[in-house]
Amino acid sequence: MNGGSGEKGSGHPAQPGRRRFLGDLARTACGVGVLGLGLGLHASRANALPAAAIRPPGALPEAEFLAACTRCGLCVRGCPYDVLKLAGLLDEAPAGTPYFVARTEPCVMCEDIPCVPVCPTGALDHALTDIHEARMGLAVVVDHEACIAFQGLRCEVCFNICPVRGKAITLDLQHNARSGKHALFIPVVHSADCTGCGLCEKACILEEAAIKVLPMRLAKGELGHHYRLGWEQKAEHGGSLVTPDQQHRYNLPEGVRYEHGGRGLIIDEGAESPYSDNPLDTLNRGLEPDR
Amino acid sequence: MSGGGKTGLTATLNRGWWQTRKWLVLRRVSQLGILGLFLLGPLAGVRIIDGNLSSSLLLDTVPMTDPLLFLQMLVAGFLVPAGTAVLGAALVMGFYLLVGGRVFCSWVCPVNLVTDAAGWLRLRLDLHGGINLARSTRYWMLALVLLLALATGSLAYELVNPVSLLHRGIIFGLGSAAFVALALFLFDLFVARRGWCGHLCPMGAFYGLVGAVSPVRVRADQRAACDDCMECFVVCPEPQVIRPALKGAEAGRGPVILAGECTNCGRCIEVCPQEVFAFGLRYPNRERGQGSETRSSPGLSKGAAT
Numbered sequence A: 001m002n003g004g005s006g007e008k009g010s011g012h013p014a015q016p017g018r019r020r021f022l023g024d025l026a027r028t029a030c031g032v033g034v035l036g037l038g039l040g041l042h043a044s045r046a047n048a049l050p051a052a053a054i055r056p057p058g059a060l061p062e063a064e065f066l067a068a069c070t071r072c073g074l075c076v077r078g079c080p081y082d083v084l085k086l087a088g089l090l091d092e093a094p095a096g097t098p099y100f101v102a103r104t105e106p107c108v109m110c111e112d113i114p115c116v117p118v119c120p121t122g123a124l125d126h127a128l129t130d131i132h133e134a135r136m137g138l139a140v141v142v143d144h145e146a147c148i149a150f151q152g153l154r155c156e157v158c159f160n161i162c163p164v165r166g167k168a169i170t171l172d173l174q175h176n177a178r179s180g181k182h183a184l185f186i187p188v189v190h191s192a193d194c195t196g197c198g199l200c201e202k203a204c205i206l207e208e209a210a211i212k213v214l215p216m217r218l219a220k221g222e223l224g225h226h227y228r229l230g231w232e233q234k235a236e237h238g239g240s241l242v243t244p245d246q247q248h249r250y251n252l253p254e255g256v257r258y259e260h261g262g263r264g265l266i267i268d269e270g271a272e273s274p275y276s277d278n279p280l281d282t283l284n285r286g287l288e289p290d291r
Numbered sequence B: 001m002s003g004g005g006k007t008g009l010t011a012t013l014n015r016g017w018w019q020t021r022k023w024l025v026l027r028r029v030s031q032l033g034i035l036g037l038f039l040l041g042p043l044a045g046v047r048i049i050d051g052n053l054s055s056s057l058l059l060d061t062v063p064m065t066d067p068l069l070f071l072q073m074l075v076a077g078f079l080v081p082a083g084t085a086v087l088g089a090a091l092v093m094g095f096y097l098l099v100g101g102r103v104f105c106s107w108v109c110p111v112n113l114v115t116d117a118a119g120w121l122r123l124r125l126d127l128h129g130g131i132n133l134a135r136s137t138r139y140w141m142l143a144l145v146l147l148l149a150l151a152t153g154s155l156a157y158e159l160v161n162p163v164s165l166l167h168r169g170i171i172f173g174l175g176s177a178a179f180v181a182l183a184l185f186l187f188d189l190f191v192a193r194r195g196w197c198g199h200l201c202p203m204g205a206f207y208g209l210v211g212a213v214s215p216v217r218v219r220a221d222q223r224a225a226c227d228d229c230m231e232c233f234v235v236c237p238e239p240q241v242i243r244p245a246l247k248g249a250e251a252g253r254g255p256v257i258l259a260g261e262c263t264n265c266g267r268c269i270e271v272c273p274q275e276v277f278a279f280g281l282r283y284p285n286r287e288r289g290q291g292s293e294t295r296s297s298p299g300l301s302k303g304a305a306t
Ligand code: SF4
Pocket: A056, A057, A078, A079, A080, A081, A082, A083, A084, A106, A107, A108, A109, A110, A113, A114, A115, A116, A131
């Protein structure tokens, strides 16, 4: 009773038999094709990792990771702090892949990174041997309005808990304009040193953390590759790369100067206002037909 | 053809309970034992084997990787996996090349417990009908799996693969995997006889291809003794593989079941009242009943009841 293939003795002449075989073939191919389309769509949707799910240390960039991770859970077993979870069928992360949620269970940044070498495929890159090189994500102070440091209150909890303290997060002193005499201690994260462990997010004292670890793709902007920052180029080069700018000359009316030092437009005191009462005169200056 | 409940009755009367259930029991012990070994870690902290069927580490030294998964990985574009995965895939592949690919299906895969239960219940309840799927559909599924990996650059099939979902679910405690098992059970029970493992599962298809060349086989050396009771066809999850070996004498076919789809479960061996079947090797593919080969006749056959 199993399909058309292989069953003989139906009594039909050869021609209809072959036709039925071809029909079955087409039917199967179509069925499987439709299934594949559905699966493909499901895959492309499911492969978008939600922002709250952070990959273990050493994880390859997401696209490669999804090709490399066999979903074996050896990393999960390897983690002594039960930080990592394997995504279930209904979780947002692709089924079977390892992740952690910083706010509930951050990575404690083990010296020996036991989760990495057990990964059989290298989906967690074995080249990562110094946990400080890990870039699981990047902490971002996402809410300047809720973070109490921005209100001028002392907190610094995230700063103090950070295992890369003083490098991944620094406190920037800023003038407190509200009181006029105090300082704000603003937490600032530096991507060169933040490992994305999430300890700061877990520790943030707010109901909902103002500092969050985001996957790199969400946390980082990217400058157009043709961009060059003049002062960096200049420093690299040891001097200006172009002939120094000529002082810009403005076409200014009598009695008006422009100071490049910072004061800007200066109208000589005592001089009569160079501007006519009629603004059209100013706009039309230089266009007078009878000049 | 005998009704569901009586299958194996004659054999049991002839040879007793154990001889007619030996391979079945050993198979269940193997399936549950392997699950148990995987569970020892998370449940009792005894680490004999870590991971799951996708990749695992035995005694902290022997790596194993599912070769189909490994293949998907390569197709998805991850061309330089760590040596562990390469070695692991080679070990597993080598093992199944030797003992028969679908030994994975009948002796290891946890889904087999589910689908066998459905198959058994279907016999018991004498359920018939359902949809007809071609047994070749699984090869289309296999092609689809690889195509998906190629197209998405990820192990897309692993999002839905019931085998790994279930195994992972049992070991890592992911509740929703139970629904996958239930769905497969109901599918096999009501929708298609032996529907999943016998017609659709791409892993089964892959291991079927692997097993097509492996030397360990079920042989029907005593096929002359067959009295057409059809019990083997009833118990076999892939009955189409039996006919060429059992009934192919006139057509000049040898007595060895050559089809890769045979799962080497051994049910036909023990259920046959005439003791036609036995485990053996692929060669020589001719009757061993005559000549000098009689004494080296392998496996269970203690001489057929001629
Ligand atoms: S570094 Fe340590 S805490 Fe972090 S995931 Fe790996 S094993 Fe777990």
